[in-house]
Amino acid sequence: MGMTVYNPDGTVASVFQGIKRDGNKLILKQLALGQVPMDVIITPEEGLKSLGMGMSPGLLVFILLFPYFYFSYRSEKKKKAAASAAEKPKT
Secondary structure, three states: OOEEEEOOOOOEEEEEEEEEEEOOEEEEEEEEOOOEEEEEEEOHHHHHHHHHHHOOHHHHHHHHOHHHHHHHHHHHHHHHHHHHHHHOOOO
């Protein structure tokens, strides 16, 4: 199980499979392009930089509204699935 990240065209950019700590670094296990195994290392300095990125108003609003976005997305997926099932000819 992992988190899949997509490109704007819908193709898989990366699949994050896990995070572990190694001394003072974080190691993210991922599949680049969904196929190439790769470990990404985050040092304390780079981690501190990410906190600055994470304090953007856009990200904070996304986190606060995440339950709405999640349930809206799930509802949209169910509607599409029901519409495609209704379009299939019955045999």
